[in-house]
Amino acid sequence: MRRSFSEQAACIEDLKQLARRRMPKFAYEYLVNGCNSNCAVTGNRQALDALHLHPRYLTDGPATSLQCELMGQTYAAPFGVAPVGLSGLIWPGASASLADAAKLANIPFVLSSLASISIEQAAELAQENFWFQFYPPTVDEISTDLMQRAWNSGCRHLVVTIDVPTAGYRPADIRNGLAVPPKISAGNIWQSLCRPAWSLATLRHGIPQFANMQPYIPADANLENVAHYIRNTLKKVVDLNTLTTIRKQWNGKLIVKGILTAEDAKRAISAGADGLIISNHGGRQLDAAVPSLQALKSIRNSISPDTALMVDGGVESGVDIARYLACGANMVFAGRAFMYGVAGLGNAGANHAADLLRRELQQVMEQLRCPAIADLPRFLT
Numbered sequence: 001m002r003r004s005f006s007e008q009a010a011c012i013e014d015l016k017q018l019a020r021r022r023m024p025k026f027a028y029e030y031l032v033n034g035c036n037s038n039c040a041v042t043g044n045r046q047a048l049d050a051l052h053l054h055p056r057y058l059t060d061g062p063a064t065s066l067q068c069e070l071m072g073q074t075y076a077a078p079f080g081v082a083p084v085g086l087s088g089l090i091w092p093g094a095s096a097s098l099a100d101a102a103k104l105a106n107i108p109f110v111l112s113s114l115a116s117i118s119i120e121q122a123a124e125l126a127q128e129n130f131w132f133q134f135y136p137p138t139v140d141e142i143s144t145d146l147m148q149r150a151w152n153s154g155c156r157h158l159v160v161t162i163d164v165p166t167a168g169y170r171p172a173d174i175r176n177g178l179a180v181p182p183k184i185s186a187g188n189i190w191q192s193l194c195r196p197a198w199s200l201a202t203l204r205h206g207i208p209q210f211a212n213m214q215p216y217i218p219a220d221a222n223l224e225n226v227a228h229y230i231r232n233t234l235k236k237v238v239d240l241n242t243l244t245t246i247r248k249q250w251n252g253k254l255i256v257k258g259i260l261t262a263e264d265a266k267r268a269i270s271a272g273a274d275g276l277i278i279s280n281h282g283g284r285q286l287d288a289a290v291p292s293l294q295a296l297k298s299i300r301n302s303i304s305p306d307t308a309l310m311v312d313g314g315v316e317s318g319v320d321i322a323r324y325l326a327c328g329a330n331m332v333f334a335g336r337a338f339m340y341g342v343a344g345l346g347n348a349g350a351n352h353a354a355d356l357l358r359r360e361l362q363q364v365m366e367q368l369r370c371p372a373i374a375d376l377p378r379f380l381t
Contacts, residue, residue, distance in 0.1 A: 005345060005352045012316045012337045012356060018344030023090070023198055024191035026176035031090050031339055034283030035168040040291075041283035044314030047291035051323045053368060053379045061369040066362060068373060070331050071157070071253050071274055071308050073128070077358050078373045079321050080108030082312045082335035083133035083159070088116025088208030089178075091343040092201040094350075098338055099125035101350035105358070110159055110333065113234065118211040119146070123153035131157035133257065135164065136246065138236045142216050147250055156252035159277065162238040163258025168285045240267055247272035255310070260295045262302035275308030282313060282335060293327060300328030318360025322368075326376040
């Protein structure tokens with residue numbers, strides 16, 4: 001008799017272990033590692049584990065609701081799917097599975113500019129829950145066209161990522177040959193052969209492509225030409241002038257991702273941002289970065305409560321989501337947790353990851369006797 005998903009994976013950590021057994025080593029290490037010595041990855045985990053919540057047992061406890069109102073839209077839960085670049089390398093077809101799962105769960109789905117499905121396909125799957133993460137290209141015409149494509153597809157939430165002024169230094173990826181273009185070594189081939197489910201899925205879906213950039217790459221470009229094009233096109237540093245220009249061009253909700261200081265938060269708001277995502281890029285850019293939780297607490301106290309404040313970094317459970325919400329977040333994003341679901345259990349694993357996070361968050365709130373997510377800050381002390 002086949003075991004249920006809950007029996008195979010009762011928590012995100014179980015999904016992570018399943019994913020590790022099904023993915024080639026180079027793909028798994030790309031997913032789990034950060035930059036340099038992984039201090040920022042560890043810091044996110046330690047900061048979350050150090051935060052405690054205080055239940056109120058001897059009080060009236062109305063029914064708990066996870067419903068979330070954010071920037072004019074109602075979601076079923078206060079968490080969403082964070083953008084993950086090269087998702088097709090981690091697990092073929094992952095972005096499509098996650099977009100479909102987000103629509104089913106009624107939570108936001110943020111498509112990476114470097115995902116292996118296009119804006120148009122993601123919008124068709126996620127529909128009104130589709131957000132687009134935007135790395136502004138150096139070519140203004142491409143930048144304008146990407147935003148226009150997103151808008152025409154029905155996207156109304158543009159997520160401008162500002163925390164990649166330079167490429168992160170990631171030793172594991174260097175050792176594994178995960179450069180642009182990737183180096184296909186004998187070791188990587190052997191690792192792939194040892195993971196037949198991943199290899200067969202790759203054969204079905206084909207070699208992962210930068211789907212959103214395909215219309216702008218010369219048709220006769222070889223792998224080296226494509227690599228050179230991507231390296232030189234997606235490298236624009238997002239400063240205040242760039243952000244102001246994007247605000248003038250984009251008619252929907254503008255969200256700025258990668259904020260870690262109150263000063264940058266205020267600058268982004270002054271440039272017209274509707275929302276902020278507090279993030280240290282999952283520990284993948286600056287190893288000495290402040291943990292997202294620590295940054296969230298200081299920034300929430302520095303800006304208007306009317307500004308939508310979101311966060312990501314190290315989310316591995318519904319408990320982590322509750323911790324972030326208690327510190328003032330309006331929405332919490334998870335990237336790796338959802339990827340573990342797809343890699344560990346296939347397409348349906350995306351739905352299972354969302355179910356796990358929702359059930360865990362529901363249990364935490366009921367245990368605290370907290371009726372609504374807006375009330376969670378009361379349970380810090």
